[in-house]
Amino acid sequence: MNKSKWSEKQESTWKTKVGLAEMLKGGVIMDVVTPEHAKIAEDAGAAAVMALERVPADIRVAGGVARMSDPEMIIGIQKAVSIPVMAKCRIGHFVEAQILEALGVDFIDESEVLTPADDRFHVNKRNFKVPFVCGCRDLGEALRRIGEGAAMIRTKGEAGTGDVIEAVRHMRTLQDDMRRIKNLPIEELMTVAKEMGAPYELILEVAETGKLPVPNFSAGGVATPADAALMMHLGAESVFVGSGIFKSGDPVKRAQAIVQAVTFYNDPAKLAEISKNLGEPMTGIGMSQLKESDKLAGRGW
């Protein structure tokens, strides 16, 4: 086999980590805060659940420091469902990550939604058997996280707002960055790596393949089936939905509809059918009303 690409030089656990991310493609990963929510999400067709103490919209309201969830709650959710269970640790908090690994979670999200524990460094994700997903706003950030060992990337969006504009911006930026480097002559790529703050070998791989070496999902602000379908069109391979489901008027219907929308994102007639009578979406906060200091996406280095 051609071993010139960065991703082909990784050890075998890398394959099982990225493999699980592959299995989640075309699916929806839902934020849940109780075993009952987790069951509703599973029954609605979630491909995985994210176990959290509070959904991002409530984290915004509560303020203060947002940390890893109580292990008891995570265990309750693991018992309630058969689909993969993910959980969040704070950026750079490798002990929270170790605890989540000891609990046997299937994926760890080193997430900007929680209050960062380190203002310069992320967790060395290669030291873990459990795979990690991390957020990004552009290609440089995505490749830094993959270089640290992340097996899945999600564009950040702005969690807990119900406003999809940031998710769109981050996905478009990432895709534009990839299209751009694919067309650059090789002698320009080292400078691009320097400017983007990305590992050179990964820049070379993306320039060759035109895509990330791990699955690329979308997060942060998806509130409707149409939002989910929009992100799929823009290049997401799956969608994370946080507050959008359990902060809406009818979580069961909305969850089912978003699952359907990810499958039929390319079929407007079907989407029209899916989007009918879902009750109230989450109220949300428009990005223009959000203070700069309240934005979460800027967390991550």
Place this chain on the structure above:
Amino acid sequence: MQGAFQKHLDMVKKIGAEGVEIRTSDDLDSIDGLIIPGGESTVIAKLLIKNDIMNPILERVKSGMGIFGTCAGMILLAKKAEESDQPLLNLMNITVKRNAYGRQQESFEASFKVKNFDEPFAGIFIRSPKITEFSKEVEILAEFEGVPILAKEGKLLACSFHPELTGDTRIHQLFLEMI
């Protein structure tokens, strides 16, 4: 519909066959063989039922369509899934147990012998199901640690692991020859 379908399509292309994504029952009309990918079997089953594809698949099987199920796809092919009440296609005389190899941290890569293959096959197991029982109509083509992991019955092929995540196309080739 959901899962590693793109990886399977890449493999199908590699062995010189033509692949299409199946999302509605109309998509079934043009195909000779169906691959049900790894993913979450509960999700795939729900999508099959909600979008009325379950019965059309069963009808196509009656008229000779083959099915290759990997991981979640194998669960759907089975007649019975232990400790689970999820809907199944109920086609193959095997009983399976979901996530029997454990959670993600127990996922692994392993090499094993496959009947009629000269070289061993390196399979990737991710939260994989196990075949716990099978009847005599079923031919076991590979085992790992004494447990069957690749099984064939008529035009149906099922495996616990993920051949689509490797660079090795031999099992896809085998399915192509079956249909």
